[in-house]
Amino acid sequence: MNITIVGLGVIGGSFAKALKPFEEHEVYGIDSDVSTLSKAESLGIIKKGYLEGKEPLEISDLVILCIYPMSVLKFIESNKQYFKKGAIITDATGVKGIMVDDILDSVGENVDFVFGHPMAGREKKGIDFASAEVFKGANYILTPHHNNKAENLKIVEDLVYSIGFSNVKKVNPYEHDKIVAYTSQLPHAMAVALVNSDDDKYPTGELIGDSYRDLTRIANINEELWSELFLSNRENLISTIEVFQVKLEDIKKSLVNNDKEKLIEIFKESSRRREKL
Template identity: 50%
Template sequence: MRNIAIVGLGVVGGSFAKALRKHPVEGERILAIDPDEETLKKALEEGVIDEGETSNQRILQQADIVIIGLYPLALKEFIKVHRDDFKEGAILTDVAGVKGVLVEQLMEEIPEQVDFIYGHPMAGRENRGYAYADAEVFEGANYLLTPTEKNKKENLERLEKLITRIGFKRVTLVNPKKHDEMIAFTSQLCHVIAVSLINSDDPERGTVKFIGDSYRDLTRIAKINESLWSELFIENKVELLDAIEGFEKQFQTMKKAIQEEDSEQMESMFRESTKRRIQLEADDKKKR
């Protein structure tokens, strides 16, 4: 018998629960902790979880694997409060979108009897809450693990096996600094651009009559969880500001080319972007 506990049945934690249920293993039980009784009731009625509680201690003491689906600040507080409540030998992992500050601040808080392997599923939904959780969201997605020197090889392998079992196609091991640099560019900067684009519009001019796929695609992630993303931006502000500056340089180069009617410069930028996009698509088709 193996117990997997999920802390926080939001869109990510709920998707983990549903994906684990969709890809079952004999003798595995799915437990959940969430402050909302209605969420737990719904998950139980749907057969997604085997047991759920609003309090933490009893379930944590049973869990062999604990997936903590909390925002970074809440995650830090959770570990500090419950450091003595985990089962000896348990594997802990998170889903937070920043790692450097998190790893540094939690270094002294992680109890010796557990193995905390920092993780980041590169998948989710713009909406929040269990109602939007979906087992399919992980299919074909990337997963990042940021192991530390304290992590045991066998536990890393167990966690990787669980991750690929529920649909992720690629698991990448990366140090916290590299993680935050890359996520600032591939995720956080994209949200900055989407928010800035849609907020630059005049809402009175009837934009909806003129939009096509370009605008829909670019602004999809502008429907954003304001509490979560504010935390992520601030926790990773150095790397994110660097990414914004790099983008601004490219933006200014394009702006200058338009102002000066420099079609040669624009065409060069278009050719380069096309080449890079084609290469990105080819690389993404590879399993690893």
């Protein structure tokens, strides 16, 4: 296939790196940053880089959009006339519900948009932090719609497995957004709030264990991307934060009441759930 990756940041760059071993594919890149394109070319992970869509899109059987949520529709609007008839367009966006209808309305019926979300990433941004390794063993979510062709879903699914993902799950876009509010956005909100709770009085780095380090890794966060993700999914995220607030308040109440039995019950429940995972 001819494949064009739009946006060679940490995710797009990781796709390009992960696709490098497959000589049956020609990979092109589109990015607004010239130095990113030349880096990708000199790494040999794209055949050629472009600042504009026309040339690579006209020959591409698969287009992978790895740009910010608010940019996906804009890109489609500006470039849909270049898409090759019958091409598959896919994305890597962390929210779905808010965007699918507008995108499907815009993109038309000449191409098949297969919505996807790799559940993998890095806290750093840019092609320098791209790595095929982050995809290894990770989960991938597809949110099919009724116009998707079964064979195109299969092509994306097979490609995703071939570059290292170990599990592809299909859910509807609104469920997807509820799920990621809980599995991805809430953890980011928690990590941010934890780091921001430090009173800066002590040399925290010298006084922590692995648990703190693990929990706060993602508090180093791409503020543009994640503010878009949070706000595009605000109702789901608010609901899931509220569920979490109740559960945390339960722990606090057990402490206030000096209630060891209740605490033990809460801990047994979390251990049971975590082991099941």
